[in-house]
Amino acid sequence: MSTRNEVLEFSxxxxxxxxxxxxxDTQDAIYFPICQRDPNDIRTILRLAIAAxxxxxxxxxxxxxxxxxxxxxxxxxxxxxxxxGDRVVGDDxxxxxxxxxQVLADRPGDGDKKYLVTKWAESFFQIDxxxxxxxxxxxxxxxxxxxxxxxxxxxxxxxxxxTQRREEWQTVWKPQSVTISRDDPYKVQVIxxxxxxxxxxxxxxxxxxxxxFTVALRADTAKRTEDNQNTGFRVAGITEMKILTPQSTSxxxxxxxxxxxxxxxxxx
Numbered sequence: 001m002s003t004r005n006e007v008l009e010f011s012x013x014x015x016x017x018x019x020x021x022x023x024x025d026t027q028d029a030i031y032f033p034i035c036q037r038d039p040n041d042i043r044t045i046l047r048l049a050i051a052a053x054x055x056x057x058x059x060x061x062x063x064x065x066x067x068x069x070x071x072x073x074x075x076x077x078x079x080x081x082x083x084x085g086d087r088v089v090g091d092d093x094x095x096x097x098x099x100x101x102q103v104l105a106d107r108p109g110d111g112d113k114k115y116l117v118t119k120w121a122e123s124f125f126q127i128d129x130x131x132x133x134x135x136x137x138x139x140x141x142x143x144x145x146x147x148x149x150x151x152x153x154x155x156x157x158x159x160x161x162x163t164q165r166r167e168e169w170q171t172v173w174k175p176q177s178v179t180i181s182r183d184d185p186y187k188v189q190v191i192x193x194x195x196x197x198x199x200x201x202x203x204x205x206x207x208x209x210x211x212x213f214t215v216a217l218r219a220d221t222a223k224r225t226e227d228n229q230n231t232g233f234r235v236a237g238i239t240e241m242k243i244l245t246p247q248s249t250s251x252x253x254x255x256x257x258x259x260x261x262x263x264x265x266x267x268x
Contacts, residue, residue: 108224108232110185114178116142116231117188117215125194125211126173127164136161141227143235144218150237167198176210186217187239213241 123139140148155161172195181187189212196207218236220228228234 106224106232108219110180112231113180113186113188113217113233116217116229116233116235117190118175118178119229120215120235121175121190121192122173125171125192127169127171129165129168129170132165142229147235147237164198167200170197171195181214184216186219188215188217189213190215208246210244211241212244214239 120139120142123135123142126135128135140152143151174193174195175190176193177189177191179189181189191210191212194209194211196205196209198205198207216236216239217233220232220234222228224230224232
């Protein structure tokens with residue numbers, strides 16, 4: 001980088017200003033530096049700036065790609081196991097699958113509804129004192145929050161769970177029929193047998209009763225999760241409940257209050 005300096009002189013002596021005195025009197029000099037940058041420096045700075053911008057954009061692109069890879073659903077790989085060994089027959093990008101195997105979009109259906117209701121009924125009506133707390137917790141998680149709160153409040157009011165605990169109920173639940181309602185695809189009708197062993201007044205008693213009830217379902221916005229048994233639905237309420245005993249099959253017992261139900265939803 002080259003620098004050229006020029007000197008400008010000004011006189012501050014009054015005599016000199018009036019044309020008197022000597023030119024050798026004291027003078028003040030003011031220097032004005034004139035700078036010029038080397039063109040090579042400018043080119044280097046521009047190249048470095050462009051390189052920095054390119055690397056920054058590349059870093060952002062790589063960060064976005066990494067985030068996408070970490071958050072996307074895992075790829076589906078279909079493996080066929082034969083006596084000769086395992087072989088990959090398809091994945092989510094290539095649908096050249098043979099036989100009855102197909103790759104389709106996930107659409108929870110009637111089988112998922114029946115499975116959810118079966119597991120929900122089992123958690124409440126099959127009673128084992130050793131696992132009762134865990135079973136009830138699992139059953140409540142299968143329900144919508146509103147239905148779970150309503151059910152707990154109703155059971156507290158009736159004292160049903162407290163009676164079962166006091167009398168040390170142990171039951172075996174046998175589902176006899178689980179069908180989708182013809183009127184509403186989001187309602188499942190259940191018929192089941194409950195074999196009861198309990199202690200009343202230090203005397204062991206055995207009883208049996210049949211439960212007939214209809215469960216309303218609602219599609220879970222969280223899709224398939226562990227809480228809904230990986231079905232994509234939640235229990236939204238019981239629309240009706242009948243309890244039949246061998247002594248009163250023609251006249252059912254008083255039905256418990258039905259809990260809140262879901263708004264009817266269109267069929268899939």
